[in-house]
Amino acid sequence: MNTNRPIDDDELLRYWIPRLVADGGDPNDALAVRNRAATWDEWPVAWAEIAESYLAIGSDREGRGHAPSASAAYVRAAICFHFAQVVAFHLPDLKIDLQASKTAAFVRAAPLMSPPAERTSIPFGDTTLPAYIRIPAGREGPVAGVVLVPGLDSTKEDFATLMEMIVARGLAVLAFDGPGQGEAHPDLLLGQNYEACISAAVDAFAARPEVDANRIGTIGRSLGGIYVVKAAADRRIRATVVFGGAWDLGDWPTMPPLIRAGFVWATGAEGEDDALAQVADATLDDCIADVASPVLVVHGRHDAIFKAAQAERIAAALPNNATLWMVEDGVHCCHNRAFEVRTGMVDWLAERL
Amino acid sequence: MNTNRPIDDDELLRYWIPRLVADGGDPNDALAVRNRAATWDEWPVAWAEIAESYLAIGSDREGRGHAPSASAAYVRAAICFHFAQVVAFHLPDLKIDLQASKTAAFVRAAPLMSPPAERTSIPFGDTTLPAYIRIPAGREGPVAGVVLVPGLDSTKEDFATLMEMIVARGLAVLAFDGPGQGEAHPDLLLGQNYEACISAAVDAFAARPEVDANRIGTIGRSLGGIYVVKAAADRRIRATVVFGGAWDLGDWPTMPPLIRAGFVWATGAEGEDDALAQVADATLDDCIADVASPVLVVHGRHDAIFKAAQAERIAAALPNNATLWMVEDGVHCCHNRAFEVRTGMVDWLAERL
Structure with missing residues (x-):
């Protein structure tokens, strides 16, 4: 990505503001960045100042005892x-600093939320994965739960609005960073067999007495949408949402440069070809026959990263259990249709868990 | 207002989108309207289609039993x-129809909210005023309450986000339509002595066993900011927020034409001069000496309706009890700074009630 070019309004309005708002940000901040940052x-730096x-x-609000506004x-x-x-792949030190600041900000928010987001560690091989769990208040007995991938x-913190939506209707929620994501990076890089960490997350979630181990579903966002389908071979997962995901990475040549740079970053590869080789198993070719539980495939026709045909292929391969x-x-x-789509995914899961 | 002119992005981005988002709307919808409506x-009609x-x-969601997404x-x-x-003052029949649709949509939302918004009628002279009351769940004994003016x-429904913010921190909230507003119009027109309806709302709120009658505050939005200060002579009101309000209507000549048209509409006047005469008592000249409780005056320096000097005048007249x-x-x-300002107003009230 050539970063020494102007930020044009069209890109800001069509993609970045919808994504920002969907994830809980404020369009006024994007407009302020537009005024401060020419390229x-x-x-x-413009975003960091607002942060x-x-x-x-x-x-200030925490010091005055106002948990709701402080956490928000x-x-x-x-x-x-x-x-x-x-967008800061060309400034790796800055990118790492900003990611650490992102993590730290959410760490401060988590205990002040209602119900709190409990920070936990998921055992994973010889290491652990950082995660947040929110358990709804006022429940009677164990509740169904949703694992967010x-x-x-993208990281567990980006699920703030979905987590809120899920606990508000009485379901538990777990969001974690897997290999190559958030706090797990760079100690643990994106590579083969990502789906193992989804099963590890289900293990940790199912072990909680507040969660009904027989009523766990998943939502996999973007690349995570490939891995939740692979993880659906784990029969404990009762329902799966592919949220802007894909069958495989066949769209690689037409993906925006920012996305390919993201794969290089997440895999720690030497370059794009190496990155693609590292994630060669990001395909449903070998696993789709094992998927027996219900799958909802949500996709935007104008998706510029994973083409609509990717979603159609998943649905066609699961004629009996995919919608x-x-x-x-x-x-x-579907960031520009986030309200309908996100509430719809959660409603769909609530009906099936 | 000349309505046969293009909708320009600057006006949309600087005022309408911030206001929309502050009140719980979606900037994607404003961008969709921009694409559908040239003038x-x-x-x-473009907004009505989205509605x-x-x-x-x-x-659909209500039919499937999903109260959280249905109410949203x-x-x-x-x-x-x-x-x-x-903006539809030039199409009065359409405007009345759209206002009725607005009312009806919120009527459907109210019982599905958590906690529900209870629809109630406030006795007021020989008629009643329509209102919503939300009482927080999980309270121990009577709680403090906030009356939204x-x-x-503008109407009680426009307070959806503030109501949510208030109940989320354990305070009760009441929002109503006064003379000239929402459902009260046109049977009851804006005129003299508006503040009497604020005292009527406090009567109704204080009569609720869940509400502590000694811990009631108010937030008055825009024109409502004049009337909450007038109402503060009612000593039951323990704290008052002037949210983009004014000392008086002295800025009339420089107000946007849309605002003056709003006064004509709300008062049912023959024209602008008549409208201004109908609200001649919208001034703090005679009441300010009676205000002894704490007052927070929140104002945007770039306010194009009520100039900053209006807010400064209120604060200067109350050196001991205004901030x-x-x-x-x-x-x-401050619609473009809604998060900081709205959470800040509620935090300020929570500290004083």
């Missing part, structure tokens, strides 16, 4: 730090 | 109907 080179202003609000301010800080780092260069929800005017992950 | 003449799509989502969809429908009617051409919060880059009601 994408200036984008990270810092939210940290200041959060500290810290979540906004995390989202702004995410947007700050999202992030996409490329295709193609949003005709939707962009990647 | 302000086409604005009402209808939310009603359809709400009906109906609230969005109400907000879109509000935006549809907001709408502004010109001025001037947001230097804020527009009217």
Whole structure:
């Protein structure tokens, strides 16, 4: 990606603002960044300044004992730090710093939420994966739960709005960073067999007495949408949502340069060819026959990363148990139709868990 | 207002999208309206179409038993109907229809909210005022409460996000339509002595066993900000927030034409001069000496309706009990800084009630 070019309104309005708002950010902040940053080179610092202003609000409100507004301010800080780092592949030290700031902001938000987001560690091989679990208040007996699987260069913190939506209707939720994502990177890089970490997350979730181990579903966002289908061979997973996902990485040549840079970053590869080789098993070719539980495939017809044909292929391969929800005017992950799609995914899961 | 002119992006981005988002709407919808409506003449129908799509989502989700998403969809429908009617003074029949649709959408949302918004009628002279009350769940004994007072051409439904914010931190909330507002119009027109309806709302709120009658505060939005200060002579009101309000209507000559049209509409006057005469008592000249309780004056320096000097005058007249919060880059009601300002108002009230 050439970052020394102007930020044009069209790209801002069509993709970035919808994604920002869907994940809990404020379009006013994007408009402020537009006024401060002439080029994408200036984008990270402009967002980081706004993130810092939210940290200041959060500290003030926390000090005065106002948990609801303090936690909301810290979540906004995390989202702004995410947007700050999202294009900064050419400035790796800055990107790492901004990701650390994103993590730290959410750490401050988590215990102040209602119900709190409990920070936990999921055993995974000889290491652990960082995660948040939210358990709804006022439950009677164990409740169904949803495991949220992030996409490329996306993390558990980006699920703040989905987590809120899920606990608000009485379901438990777990979001984690897998290999190559958020806090797991760079110690643990994206590579083969990502789906093993989804089963590890289900293990940890099912072990909680508040969660009904027989009523667990998943939502996989973007790249995570490939891996949740692979994980669906784990029969404990009762329902799966492919949220802007794909059958495989066959769209690689037409993906935006920012996305291919994301694969290089997440895999720690030497270059794009090497990155693609590292994730060669990101395909449903060998696993689709093992998927027997219900699958909802949500996709935007205008997705510029994973083409609509990817989603159609998944649905066609599962004629008895997949539902295709193609949003005709939707962009990647239908961020521009987030309300309908995100509430719809959660409603669909609630009916099946 | 000349409505046969193009909708320009600058006005959309600087004022309408911030206001929409602050009140719980979706910037994607404003961008969709931008694509459908070339001029302000086409604005009402474009918004109404989007509102209808939310009603359809709400009906579907309600039918499937998903109260959280159904109520959220109906609230969005109400907000879109509000935006549809907001410029339609030249089409009075359409404006009345759209306002009725707004009311009806929120009626469907109210019982599905958690906690529900209870629809109630406030006795007021020989008639009643329609209102919603939300009582937080999980309380121990009576709780403090906040009365929300709408502004010109604004209604109780526009307080959806503030109501949510208030109940989420354990306070009760009441929002109503006063003379000239929402359902009260046109049977009851805006005129003299508006503040009497605020005392009537406090009567109704204080009569609820869940509400501590000694811990009631108010937030008055825009024009409502004048009337909450007048109402503060009622000593039961322990704290008052002037949210983008004014000392008086001295800025009349420089107000946007849309606002003066709003006064004509709300008062049922023959024209602008008559309208201004109908609200001649919208001034703090005679009441300010009676205000002894704490007052927070929140204002945007760039307010194009009520100039910053209006807010400064209130604060200067109450040196012992007013706090001025001037947001230097804020527009009217600081809609472009809604998160900080709205959480801040509620936090301020929570500390004083």
